[in-house]
Amino acid sequence: MSAHDGGRAMTNSQQQAQEIAAGYQFDGAALELGTVVVDGQVDPTARVRIPMRTLNRHGLVAGATGTGKTKTLQGIAEQLSRAGVPVVLADIKGDLSGLSRPGESSDKLTARAAETGDADWHPSAYPTEFVSLGTTGIGVPIRATITSFGPVLLSKVLGLNETQESTLGLIFHWADRNGLALLDLKDIRAVITHLTSPEGKEDLKGIGGVSAATAGVILRALVNLEADGGDTFFGEPELDPADLLRTAGGQGVITLFELGAQSARPVMFSTFLMWVLADLFQTLPEVGDVDKPKLVFIFDEAHLLFAGASKAFLEQVEQTVRLIRSKGVGVFFCTQLPTDIPNPVLSQLGARIQHALRAFTPDDQKALSKTVRTYPKTAAYDLEQALTSLGTGEAIVTVLSERGAPTPVAWTRIAPPRSLMDTIGDTAITQRAQAGPLYAKYGQTIDRESAYEILTAKVEAAEPEPAAPKPKPEESTAERIMSNPAVKSFLRSAATAAGREISRSIFGTRKR
Structure with missing residues (x-):
């Protein structure tokens, strides 16, 4: 290929990136995910965003282990907090405690921020509450009767x-x-x-x-x-859902639920979070569609919620997800495969952030084909190939526009979090938990x-x-x-x- 041809190919890539990014231009406030990649080239001006007013239409973050899902969740939580939106986040593996501390700047990190559209990147910490399911964890103990x-x-x-x-x-x-x-x-x-x-x-x-x-x-x-x-x-004092809806200094408080000593029963963890969501559903007032959500609730390892679930349980999850949007609450499910989520729930998830999938077995290939069919048609990418070629921290994205229509499919390089991309350690978590306002109430x-x-x-x-x-x-x-x-x-x-x-x-x- 000649230099002239190469230059033309680059121009075509940029043009395609800009056409895709045009579908992500919104009038209202938006959450910045990253920038468009076409033919391996990233365009820092082609921004991929989620409108704040459609976050109560819920979302899915999926991908194989090690593809960057946790960092994507971290970045989403940060931006919501900066916008004054409280976040409830399941931290099953204990990877997200770094939200409470500023990140560590490096040349590699600032370069990544620049190419993903975050020219204003700087280390930041966010108001964080650490809570644990039951009394044997390292955070503030949380219970239900x-x-x-x-x-x-x-x-x-x-x-x-x-x-x-x-x-x-x-x-x-x-x-x-x-x-x-x-009570117990x-x-x-x-x-x-x-x-x-x-x-x-x-x-x-x-x-x-x-x-x-x-x-x-x-x-x-x-x-x-x-x-x-x-x-x-199980016992008292029981969690008051109002404690999940707080702000501090204009920023939304991020409540991290850690699994801790209950690692033998991860199903208990995900089901307890579903109780919290159901409790929010019945206590929050109807607000309809609002400019930004009142709360965003993120289920990590969501497959644990649905595996082996009864028909009655699945019907109630579907109903909760469908109706809680009118309370101004957005729900994001995080899992390895979209097929982990039952179709009646999956169909209600407006934002799709799909990190890389692996296709090593016939079952993997089948799941890949199913995933491709759930995306809008695109001329810019061969989705089956793209989904197995994504780099760490990259994702195939489509969201709902402010009008409620799907945006163009975008191969997206995700912007890096501003907080620490590491754990702060059990001792620091316990110290912060006991110094926070919830400990006096639930300790x-x-x-x-x-x-x-x-x-x-x-x-x-x-x-x-x-x-x-x-x-x-x-x-x-x-x-x-x-x-x-x-x-x-x-x-x-x-x-x-x-x-x-x-x-x-x-x-x-x-x-x-």
């Missing part, structure tokens, strides 16, 4: 089949109808034991039965969860022993004198449970809502 968590999500954590999930729903229904607040695992075990005992059979009339075999499976699953440390993330477990004492006293007062053959007064539900020998030894949670039926919302979570 069993009553609030609900039967659908608990079934997912316990790995129950649909029949067992239905039975657990029945058990929750009975407790709800009788106003029994279930001991409470739900107590209720199951009561309902399957001779003393509890009367309580099941009118709502069906709980078979001893199914109850046994559920009880064993609860015991196993407790043995894995599951008892540490210590509340154990309502007084409730048990009050209820025990009430039951003892109701016991008739041995010599008096008078008819026994009708026992209340709480008294009947407490007088059950199988339950009396370990039922701690009082019926604090006794007489008030508990109602439920999406996923069967408790309505606040």
Whole structure:
């Protein structure tokens, strides 16, 4: 090829890059992803962006291990924070704590920033809260009560089949109808034991039965969860979703959920985050389409959320994702393959940031072909080849424009984060967590022993004198449970809502 031909090819590449970038020019504020690459050439002026007002149409960040997904999430979180948007981010592998510290400048980094359109790049730190699921992690301990968590999500954590999930729903229904607040695992075990005992059979009339075999499976699953440390993330004080919607100095606070000691149960982690999202759904007001989201929620390792999920669980995820956009909340799923996300959910994700895929096996090839078919047609790239040729920190991108139409497909070189691209270490995370405002609220477990004492006293007062053959007064539900020998030894949670039926919302979570 002559120099003249080479020059012409370069001009054509630039022209194509500019044509693609024209589809990413928006009137309102936008999140800057990077710049367009055509024929291996990057054009620093051809910007790829996501409109802030379409972030509540959700998104997907996908790609094989080591392709740059985590750094992409880090950059997205930074820009949202700078725009005053709070972010909730699952940090399963502990890679994102560097958001709390400025990055370390280098010639390579500043060159990368320049070619990806961030001429103003400088090291920056962001307001960050470190929270952990349960009390054994390195961040501020975060908990939910069993009553609030609900039967659908608990079934997912316990790995129950649909029949067992239905039975657990029945058990929750009975407790709800009788106003029994279930605070932790001991409470739900107590209720199951009561309902399957001779003393509890009367309580099941009118709502069906709980078979001893199914109850046994559920009880064993609860015991196993407790043995894995599951008892540490059920209890009080329960997370207030308002604490995820804070700003500091005009920047959105980034709340990092770390897996910590629960690494043996990553499904618990992703399901707990789904509870947080469901809780936000029922507590936030309707705002419709807004200029920027009220909150962006990012699920890392999203395949854990959907693997082996029941039909009821998947339907509730789909409903939550569909409806929560009207609350001004954007949801991003991060996973290795788009096929990890069920089609009814995938179809609702407006922004697509696809890092490199590997095609080493027939299944890989099939997943690659499926991924290509989900993108708009493009004359600029052979997508099947492009998706296996992307460099680290590059992605195939299409998003929704402000009018709601898909933007042109863009091979994008992603801009580097401004914060530290490394962990700050467990000791520093713990120090920051304990110095933050959430630690005073959630740092210590509340154990309502007084409730048990009050209820025990009430039951003892109701016991008739041995010599008096008078008819026994009708026992209340709480008294009947407490007088059950199988339950009396370990039922701690009082019926604090006794007489008030508990109602439920999406996923069967408790309505606040």
